[in-house]
Amino acid sequence: MLPSKKLHSLEGLFHPKSVAIVGASSREPETGWAARLLDFGYSGHLYPVNPRAAEISGLKVYPTVRDIPGPVDYAIFNIPARFAPRAMEDCVAKGVKTVHLFTAGFSETGKEEAKKLEAQVITIAKDGDVRIIGPNCMGIYYPAAGLTFSPLFSQEPGNVSFVSQTGAGAMRFVPLANDRGIYFSKVISYGNAMNLDAPDFLDYLASDKETEIIACYIEGVKDGRRFLEAVRKCLMTKPVIILKAGLTESGADAAASHTASLAGAESVWDAFFKQTGAIPVNSLEEITDVILTLLRMPYPKGRRVGIMGRGGGLGVIATDICEWAGLKVPPFLPETIRQLEEVIPEAGSGVRNPVEGPGGINGTADFYAKALKMVDADPQIDFILIHIGVDIYGGHQPDLLEQLMKVAEVLASTARTLTKPMAVVLYAGEYLETVAAVFEARKRLLKAGIPVYPTIEAATKAVSLLIRYYESAEKR
Amino acid sequence: MLPSKKLHSLEGLFHPKSVAIVGASSREPETGWAARLLDFGYSGHLYPVNPRAAEISGLKVYPTVRDIPGPVDYAIFNIPARFAPRAMEDCVAKGVKTVHLFTAGFSETGKEEAKKLEAQVITIAKDGDVRIIGPNCMGIYYPAAGLTFSPLFSQEPGNVSFVSQTGAGAMRFVPLANDRGIYFSKVISYGNAMNLDAPDFLDYLASDKETEIIACYIEGVKDGRRFLEAVRKCLMTKPVIILKAGLTESGADAAASHTASLAGAESVWDAFFKQTGAIPVNSLEEITDVILTLLRMPYPKGRRVGIMGRGGGLGVIATDICEWAGLKVPPFLPETIRQLEEVIPEAGSGVRNPVEGPGGINGTADFYAKALKMVDADPQIDFILIHIGVDIYGGHQPDLLEQLMKVAEVLASTARTLTKPMAVVLYAGEYLETVAAVFEARKRLLKAGIPVYPTIEAATKAVSLLIRYYESAEKR
Numbered sequence: 001m002l003p004s005k006k007l008h009s010l011e012g013l014f015h016p017k018s019v020a021i022v023g024a025s026s027r028e029p030e031t032g033w034a035a036r037l038l039d040f041g042y043s044g045h046l047y048p049v050n051p052r053a054a055e056i057s058g059l060k061v062y063p064t065v066r067d068i069p070g071p072v073d074y075a076i077f078n079i080p081a082r083f084a085p086r087a088m089e090d091c092v093a094k095g096v097k098t099v100h101l102f103t104a105g106f107s108e109t110g111k112e113e114a115k116k117l118e119a120q121v122i123t124i125a126k127d128g129d130v131r132i133i134g135p136n137c138m139g140i141y142y143p144a145a146g147l148t149f150s151p152l153f154s155q156e157p158g159n160v161s162f163v164s165q166t167g168a169g170a171m172r173f174v175p176l177a178n179d180r181g182i183y184f185s186k187v188i189s190y191g192n193a194m195n196l197d198a199p200d201f202l203d204y205l206a207s208d209k210e211t212e213i214i215a216c217y218i219e220g221v222k223d224g225r226r227f228l229e230a231v232r233k234c235l236m237t238k239p240v241i242i243l244k245a246g247l248t249e250s251g252a253d254a255a256a257s258h259t260a261s262l263a264g265a266e267s268v269w270d271a272f273f274k275q276t277g278a279i280p281v282n283s284l285e286e287i288t289d290v291i292l293t294l295l296r297m298p299y300p301k302g303r304r305v306g307i308m309g310r311g312g313g314l315g316v317i318a319t320d321i322c323e324w325a326g327l328k329v330p331p332f333l334p335e336t337i338r339q340l341e342e343v344i345p346e347a348g349s350g351v352r353n354p355v356e357g358p359g360g361i362n363g364t365a366d367f368y369a370k371a372l373k374m375v376d377a378d379p380q381i382d383f384i385l386i387h388i389g390v391d392i393y394g395g396h397q398p399d400l401l402e403q404l405m406k407v408a409e410v411l412a413s414t415a416r417t418l419t420k421p422m423a424v425v426l427y428a429g430e431y432l433e434t435v436a437a438v439f440e441a442r443k444r445l446l447k448a449g450i451p452v453y454p455t456i457e458a459a460t461k462a463v464s465l466l467i468r469y470y471e472s473a474e475k476r
Numbered sequence: 477m478l479p480s481k482k483l484h485s486l487e488g489l490f491h492p493k494s495v496a497i498v499g500a501s502s503r504e505p506e507t508g509w510a511a512r513l514l515d516f517g518y519s520g521h522l523y524p525v526n527p528r529a530a531e532i533s534g535l536k537v538y539p540t541v542r543d544i545p546g547p548v549d550y551a552i553f554n555i556p557a558r559f560a561p562r563a564m565e566d567c568v569a570k571g572v573k574t575v576h577l578f579t580a581g582f583s584e585t586g587k588e589e590a591k592k593l594e595a596q597v598i599t600i601a602k603d604g605d606v607r608i609i610g611p612n613c614m615g616i617y618y619p620a621a622g623l624t625f626s627p628l629f630s631q632e633p634g635n636v637s638f639v640s641q642t643g644a645g646a647m648r649f650v651p652l653a654n655d656r657g658i659y660f661s662k663v664i665s666y667g668n669a670m671n672l673d674a675p676d677f678l679d680y681l682a683s684d685k686e687t688e689i690i691a692c693y694i695e696g697v698k699d700g701r702r703f704l705e706a707v708r709k710c711l712m713t714k715p716v717i718i719l720k721a722g723l724t725e726s727g728a729d730a731a732a733s734h735t736a737s738l739a740g741a742e743s744v745w746d747a748f749f750k751q752t753g754a755i756p757v758n759s760l761e762e763i764t765d766v767i768l769t770l771l772r773m774p775y776p777k778g779r780r781v782g783i784m785g786r787g788g789g790l791g792v793i794a795t796d797i798c799e800w801a802g803l804k805v806p807p808f809l810p811e812t813i814r815q816l817e818e819v820i821p822e823a824g825s826g827v828r829n830p831v832e833g834p835g836g837i838n839g840t841a842d843f844y845a846k847a848l849k850m851v852d853a854d855p856q857i858d859f860i861l862i863h864i865g866v867d868i869y870g871g872h873q874p875d876l877l878e879q880l881m882k883v884a885e886v887l888a889s890t891a892r893t894l895t896k897p898m899a900v901v902l903y904a905g906e907y908l909e910t911v912a913a914v915f916e917a918r919k920r921l922l923k924a925g926i927p928v929y930p931t932i933e934a935a936t937k938a939v940s941l942l943i944r945y946y947e948s949a950e951k952r
Contacts, residue, residue, distance in 0.1 A: 254788075311644025
């Protein structure tokens with residue numbers, strides 16, 4: 001199949017040779033769009049546009065886009081909505097290929113004049129063959145080309161792409177994901193979707209070799225059929241995670257007020273997820289958990305989990321949570337129980353699944369060094385869930401970090417020898433000391449390819465969705 | 477009604493004039509039970525018992541309980557299970573009133589000889605009129621009398637009591653709660669419930685003037701009718717929160733292995749919660765959230781929430797979460813919207829509910845100073861939910877703590893002037909800097925009587941349970 005013309009044009013969108021900042025800030029040049037791109041390593045031509053400034057961030061400023069000497073691939077509008085039609089006319093005249101309308105104040109306000117203004121801008125762009133990202137959005141983060149809308153995002157490129165109708169959500173989500181070892185190929189915050197919409201971006205990402213996992217935050221879809229087809233196309237080669245916001249009635253009202261989206265009934269979306277095999281999630285945190293699981297956890301052979309951790313009652317709670325998430329917690333084989341009893345000298349410690357680790361942090365590394373392999377060898381078990389309540393040591397264990405890193409080392413080195421996948425839950429709790437220790441241990445475990453979650457609920461939901469995804473993919 | 481004899485005997489249980497530590501540790505005297513009670517300020521007579529030591533933690537040691545000169549109200553058994561019958565005989569001979577069996581290795585192991593040993597110890601105790609807490613548990617934390625089973629628990633007494641079949645769970649739960657401004661009257665970890673069971677403790681707490689809120693972690697109940705009656709008695713004067721663990725089939729198996737409990741079917745417990753009005757929760761974190769809400773949030777007049785926070789998409793997500801938790805998110809009155817539009821200059825910011833705060837942390841304090849009163853005045857709204865994604869500033873905002881404390885000050889001072897309850901969600905995120913800032917801001921808000929939650933899910937579930945509790949209490 002030859003690449004379509006549309007695919008071509010979006011390819012160019014991520015590789016602009018020149019960018020114009022329309023409404024470049026002369027008051028806060030150090031935090032403006034121009035400075036942001038410069039600092040992030042964008043190496044193409046950068047043209048600030050502002051009729052009342054001569055130089056911004058060391059760059060020559062042009063009064064309008066028409067005055068820029070070379071060609072302009074991409075323009076970012078950082079101007080009030082009322083100036084947008086005129087600036088769009090300039091872009092048409094200049095032959096700009098894509099405009100990112102950072103500018104808000106269009107149809108999402110619900111006001112008639114704003115809707116008219118939006119229609120006017122669309123008409124000018126359409127007639128002049130200019131593509132629009134937005135309005136009311138953050139645009140593109142593509143670290144490989146030095147494009148970003150936040151200085152806080154990692155400059156390291158990765159294999160995940162995120163198509164998002166929320167800008168602030170993307171601002172929260174990317175650092176959240178970065179800090180759990182998830183890096184991005186492309187993030188597109190596209191707001192009101194005046195012109196380019198989710199199906200356009202998904203259609204592009206479906207065949208994008210740099211993208212192995214796709215996540216979406218969607219409020220509404222203008223053309224349901226196109227969206228369905230684009231998601232299906234993606235799912236032929238890679239997983240698609242969708243946070244469909246505005247599922248409830250009030251949520252749909254909020255979405256209308258946010259991006260002028262028609263949200264659609266919850267039942268329709270339920271059917272959509274069943275039909276397509278796309279992975280449904282309800283929060284940005286859940287997107288992160290699912291991506292982490294897709295990246296770090298091999299497909300378990302089934303839903304039977306072996307639970308390991310401190311505390312009998314906590315094991316019972318964990319068991320209920322696993323079952324509620326659609327997992328199974330069968331008893332270990334008698335031979336496994338016999339072996340576990342040998343390494344657990346403490347009376348009152350469960351060994352039948354869940355298996356209970358030692359009371360203090362001090363014996364924990366030793367316990368996992370011995371017991372992990374026993375649970376791994378049990379044919380009743382498909383994967384292992386380890387929960388470590390670091391919060392229990394509450395900043396009162398002076399060598400907590402050292403002890404916890406010992407545990408992390410054991411988990412990291414033992415994991416390599418196991419035949420089954422493993423997930424680790426580290427409860428950070430309410431002390432800065434335990435939080436710091438958890439962050440360090442998590443880094444070590446992520447480096448060893450082990451997924452780490454903040455709660456048992458988060459881990460079990462993500463693993464359950466992973467299994468559901470692979471099961472559905474097998475049927476396709 | 478005259479206090480029953482049983483009530484009397486439990487009263488004594490919390491006020492022992494003398495405590496014997498049977499099996500006081502001579503190897504680790506600085507972390508043993510005797511040292512723990514001394515350090516925590518227990519001021520009664522403390523008698524270490526150990527046939528192979530002369531002095532522990534500066535205290536004279538006795539070979540057996542019989543050798544102790546004065547009377548003994550309370551004994552803690554820190555000895556292997558096989559020595560328990562003999563030591564219990566000593567306690568009977570000495571006239572000890574209550575024995576806390578820290579010792580495990582009884583019926584929870586599922587082994588026949590262990591079950592026989594348990595039966596033997598029960599018979600000796602019953603015949604000798606000795607009450608038992610346990611076995612396989614942590615015993616009593618009662619800061620007012622200097623009793624504790626962990627040096628990490630706060631010495632400050634409070635008005636919450638916790639009846640727990642999990643010891644390690646209680647070890648996690650108390651510091652978790654302490655750090656969110658929750659303090660305890662009595663915590664009882666009672667394990668296998670060989671003799672004293674949940675109904676005994678609940679019956680006592682129902683009329684305990686020091687206890688205003690009761691929380692329970694229950695795995696199984698031996699006498700369902702007694703438990704129901706005890707919970708009902710408590711609910712006549714105070715809320716009861718119950719984490720019923722082992723609701724699923726595998727969870728019930730795990731409970732049997734943990735505390736030899738018969739867990740009972742999920743449907744039975746559903747009916748129990750509906751009938752009684754007890755508050756059902758699924759995790760220790762949820763117990764904390766509900767207690768916090770009971771302590772800090774006045775009963776809202778209804779379920780209609782006004783949502784305030786940064787980010788349109790995050791507002792849509794929050795709206796869905798509220799609706800799923802059984803809350804309502806109605807649009808504000810036109811007059812409220814008009815007022816909000818005046819204080820929100822940013823185009824693209826929602827004002828119809830949810831209302832969107834400013835993009836940066838810097839304008840946030842100002843925004844709440846003005847907008848909170850407007851939302852509070854709207855008759856469509858019963859309470860206010862504020863969500864602040866501190867994680868978005870990801871350790872890259874140098875004055876983050878200062879700015880966030882400004883926000884906290886404004887919320888604290890404005891809350892006093894509001895007519896409606898308020899809940900605050902602070903997302904700490906994955907950076908140590910933001911976590912530290914959140915901990916500080918939370919302290920300030922808790923001091924001002926404002927409940928603070930880690931996620932919107934946690935806040936909405938807790939508020940929804942609060943409303944359900946009050947509605948059910950009105951019917952009783």
